[in-house]
Amino acid sequence: MTEGNRTGRSSGRLGNAFLNLVLVAAALLVCEGLLHAGAAVSDRVYWLTSPPSKTAFVDDPVLGYRGDSRFADHDAWGFRNARRPDRAAVLALGDSNTYGESVAREEAWPAVLGAALGRPVYNMGVSDYGPLQSAAALDQGLALAPRVVVLALYLGNDYLDAFNFAKRQGRVAALVDAPLARSALDREAAGSVVDAWARLSQIAYTGEARPLPGAGALAAVPGLWSEVRRWIAAHSRMGALVRRAYLVIASPPAPRPPLLIQRDFAKTNEAIRSRRLDCCLPLHVKFWRTTVIVDYLHDNMDDEDPRVRAGEAMTLAAIEGIDRRARGAGARLLVALVPIKPAVFGLHVEIEDVHHRIAELIRREERLKMRLLARLDALKVPAIDLGPALAAAEEMPYFGDVDEHPNSIGQRAIAAAIGTRLAALGLP
Secondary structure, three states, X not given: OOHHHXXXXXXXXXHHHHHHHHHHHXXXXXXXXXXXXXXXXXXXXXXXXXXXXOXXXXXXXXXXXXXXXXXXXXXXXXXXXXXXXXXXXXXXXXXXXXXXXXXXXXXXXXXXXXXXXXXXXEEOOOOOOOHHHHHHHHHHHHOOXXXXXXXXXXXXXXXXHHHHHXXXXXXXXXXXXXXXXXXXXXXXXXXXXXXXXXXXXXXXXXXXXXXXXXXXHHHHHHHHHHHHHHHHHHHOHHHHHHHHHHHHHHOOOOOOOOOOOOOOHHHHHHHHHHHXXXXXXXXXXXXXXXXXXXXXXXXXXXXXXXXXXXXXXXXXXXXXXXXXXXXXXXXXXXXXEEOOHHHHHHOXXXXXXXXXXXXXXXXXXXXXXXXXXXXXXHHOOOXXXXXXXXXXXXXXXXXXXXXXXXXXXXXXXXXXXXXXXXXXXXXX
16 A cells, blocks of 8 residues: 555545534534523423522522522522412511521521411522622512511621622622722722632632632633533533433432531531641530631621721612612511621620630621611611520521531521511511
């Protein structure tokens, strides 16, 4: 065989391989298009070709995102209710503490309160929502003609959540005075809130503070690949269908829990000690033992940070607007203050008896809380501090790891306290 023949055959094989590759790619694109078309007209196809998730969220032009109504745990509006009622006695607004992060839907305080009242309590809480999103969701909730609107605020992150949402919308300058807006945006440019949260989330899941993608030339490639994989996971319906088929056929074992979210105090703190994580501290009070990510709460409640001060101003304005619109619809507003976990434990001891870094967290929340309560009193908006109810629980109302969310015991304590306060107000 001559050299020319060998070269010709080699070129022919390459040409055929390239043609086959083009045909396969074209077939995949056609299938992807057909699946997208089917998802647009069929809920069943939409569900089968969506990423497997029990709490999937979708983009929302007003709220940024909301729960996907075609997934378990979410109702027709995308909120965490068994169904959307025609009317509701109480409308519950808030973040993950109201959504019921880390507990079952029926264990979240709005569901527990509804069962106790024997009347519908509609849960509009969504994880990572801030007060501005609660205000934006209000009008939709008022369509249910509630007699009461309960706004659950968590000072452990709500002020920075408010700032971050306004920043994403490009509305910071429109919501606070110009000098504060400039200071807040300059501080954000020096170090993003989202980047800081991502670092602490990385620690909670792996026990390591790895550099974020793009920190160096070598980090750029894995970062880009991660973005490509994330884009495919979010947009490819074929990929989602394959993953669902794999879950059915292979039945893979459940993923390992995040390193610092294991529901076990001893294991969590052994991981902290072995990795020398100074961002986390154990907290012991009597028979209660838990763990705190100190850095997260420290930054989120730093009232010398202009972003926190801007978020505080935005939140106060949002509360005033919620109260005005609720009254206009014939409803009363009750603000429920969900405390940070260290503050609940701190009610059992003298503040001088806890670690000085945890004591500072308690003091920071107290300053923010006192200012908020003074403003609510001036507005004649009733409020309830849920800290005493959580501290009075017979069993520990939190998990033993770094999770800040109340467990099912804590959720029941919150529901009971809010129910008692509503009864004292003659509502609903």
